[in-house]
Amino acid sequence: GAVVSQHPSWVICKSGTSVKIECRSLDFQATTMFWYRQFPKQSLMLMATSNEGSKATYEQGVEKDKFLINHASLTLSTLTVTSAHPEDSSFYICSASWGTGYGYTFGSGTRLTVV
Amino acid sequence: SQELEQSPQSLIVQEGKNLTINCTSSKTLYGLYWYKQKYGEGLIFLMMLQKGGEEKSHEKITAKLDEKKQQSSLHITASQPSHAGIYLCGADRAGTASKLTFGTGTRLQVTL
DSSP states (O other), X not given: OOOEEEEOSEEEEOTTXXXXXXXXXXXXXXXXXXXXXXXXXXXXXXXXXXETTSOOEEXXXXXXXXXXXXXXXXXXXXXXXXXXXXXXXXXXXXXXXXXXXXXXXXXXXXXXXXX | OOOEEEEOSEEEXXXXXXXXXXXXXXXXXXXXXXXXXXXXXXXXXXXXXXXXXXXXXXTXXXXXXXXXXXXXXXXXXXXXXXXXXXEEEEEEOSSTTOOOEEOOOEEEEEEO
16 A cells, blocks of 8 residues: 655754654655644644645745745655744644545654754 | 534543544535544544545444535444544545645544
C-alpha cells in the first residue's frame, strides 16, 4: 500500500531557530501533498496544499513566511518552520494524494517543541 | 470552506458495547473519509465513502453515508479496548482543487 514517511518524529529546538520537516512518499508519486497542524485534544487543521513544482496554497490565517513549504519532487515535500517560537510548538502531520478520488495517506507526524 | 461537525465530542463505553459516531456537513459531501488516530501519532485510514446511501464494513466497523451526502455515521459493534482513540471524519471536494479537511473529532475510550 501507499506509504508516507515523515521525519523527524519529534524535534526540540531553541526559540529563533528554524526547523525542517520532511515528508516522502515511498512507493508512489504524490501529485499533491498537504500539511496539517494539530493542537492537543483538537482536530487536524489544514495549513497548506502543495503541488510538485509550484507554490504552495496556504489556508487563511497561515503565515506563508513562517511556514515555508517546498515540493521539489513528486516524492518529497518539506515544511520549514522559520524563526520558531514556543507558540509554534505543535504536532505537524503531512499527507499525500496521488489523484482525486484515490484517497490520502498520512505520515506519522512530527512533534515540535520550541523552548 | 466545508464545516464538519462530529458528535459526540467524547465517548466512554464499556467493552462489548456498541457505539455510533456521527459526522454532519453544512454542504454536500463528495468524498467522506474516516480515520482513527492515537494521540500524537499518525492517522489510520478506515473507510472512504463516495456515493449517497453507500455503506462499508471492515471487521466490526461500519460506515454509512446518507442519500443526501451530508451526514455519515461510524458504527462499532462489540467495542474492544483496541478501538480506543480519536476518530476523525474528513471530506474533500471532487475536482482539481481537492483537499481534505477534518471534522472536530471524537475521542473514544473503552473501559473493561
